Amino acid sequence: MASSQDWIIGFHAVTELLKHQSADVLQLVIQDGRNDERLQALKSIALQANIELAQLAKREMDRRFPGVHQGVAALYRNPVAAKSEKELGVLLDSLDRAPLLLVLDGITDPHNLGACLRSADAAGVDAVIIPKDKSATLNATVHKVASGAAETVPLFAVSNLARCLESLQRRGIWLVGTADETGKSLFDQDLTGALALVMGSEGRGLRRLTRERCDYLVAIPMAGKLSSLNVSVATGVCLFEALRQRQKGN
Numbered sequence: 543m544a545s546s547q548d549w550i551i552g553f554h555a556v557t558e559l560l561k562h563q564s565a566d567v568l569q570l571v572i573q574d575g576r577n578d579e580r581l582q583a584l585k586s587i588a589l590q591a592n593i594e595l596a597q598l599a600k601r602e603m604d605r606r607f608p609g610v611h612q613g614v615a616a617l618y619r620n621p622v623a624a625k626s627e628k629e630l631g632v633l634l635d636s637l638d639r640a641p642l643l644l645v646l647d648g649i650t651d652p653h654n655l656g657a658c659l660r661s662a663d664a665a666g667v668d669a670v671i672i673p674k675d676k677s678a679t680l681n682a683t684v685h686k687v688a689s690g691a692a693e694t695v696p697l698f699a700v701s702n703l704a705r706c707l708e709s710l711q712r713r714g715i716w717l718v719g720t721a722d723e724t725g726k727s728l729f730d731q732d733l734t735g736a737l738a739l740v741m742g743s744e745g746r747g748l749r750r751l752t753r754e755r756c757d758y759l760v761a762i763p764m765a766g767k768l769s770s771l772n773v774s775v776a777t778g779v780c781l782f783e784a785l786r787q788r789q790k791g792n
Contacts, residue, residue, distance in 0.1 A: 547619055550685045551611040553580060558690025559616055560584065564591040566619040571596045573603045573613035581614060609686070624672065624680065624699035627706055633669055633696060634713060640736040641715060642784060645671045647703060647752045648743035649773060652678040656687025657774035658741070663691035665781035671706065671738075674699045704751040710738055711757070719748050719756035720780060722770055728760045733784035741777050 547568065550559055560567060570588040572581055574597040588595055598606070600613075607615050634641060644667045649655050655678040662670050677699070678684060685692045700706040707717055718731060719740040733739075740756055742748035753759070762771060762779055771779070 547617060548682045549615055549617055550682050551607045551609060551615045552686050553612045553614055554689040555686045556614050556616045558693050559618060560587045562693040567593050567616050569594040569596060569617040571598055571615045574599050576613045624697040627700045630669060630698040641668045643669050643738035645738050645740040647748055648673060648676050650678055651744055652681055652683040653687050654774045656684040658777045659688040659691040659695050661778040661781050662695045665785045667695060669696045669698055671698050671700060673703045674701050704755050707755040717756045718758045718760060719753060721748060721759045722761050724759040724761050726760050728762050728780060728783055731758055731760045733787045739780050741773055744773050
């Protein structure tokens with residue numbers, strides 16, 4: 543798949559892009575009149591990497607880059623959205639510890655994918671796995687919301703998610719899925735050892751084949767009147783419960 547060009551906005555997202563993928567950045571645009579230390583640091587990185595610099599008036603920045611651009615935008619070559627299942631196997635073979643994986647079964651909202659990647663980075667996830675079809679991809683919105691995590695967390699897109707999950711099981715990785723109607727609490731589930739947390743889509747949750755492949759199904763205990771959480775919030779809760787258990791066991 544050929545690379546494409548895209549814009550990314552916001553200080554944190556642009557900073558991480560320059561740190562990790564400066565060779566892919568074609569142009570850095572900064573709001574005219576902004577001379578604060580943070581933006582000066584970005585200009586310095588861009589100059590060292592021979593990246594074209596441009597300045598625009600605030601009105602033009604607001605017109606060209608809707609959203610919270612914070613006075614900075616970058617044009618970059620967006621490479622292939624995600625790595626392959628074969629590359630996932632290479633990564634798993636290289637780990638010298640029990641893996642912690644995050645599987646997202648059809649997250650279509652790029653804001654949710656970006657938030658999940660950010661939580662995955664914070665929780666020390668080794669890889670995030672998504673299906674190739676009916677899933678958000680690494681676009682500018684995902685990069686912006688992820689605040690750099692799109693550059694630090696390996697993302698793998700697989701053609702057949704159920705088959706990929708089966709291959710993980712053959713490696714000795716336990717699959718723990720989330721389902722609101724199950725009677726088992728997340729906090730009662732052992733989340734140590736080789737683990738893949740499997741989260742369903744925003745509306746329908748886990749697909750049937752994905753659900754059937756899971757070794758365990760758990761629910762997040764809810765003390766309020768609402769019966770469910772946004773998928774990115776639920777992902778953060780599950781990942782940090784896994785992190786808590788894993789750190790406690792060390």
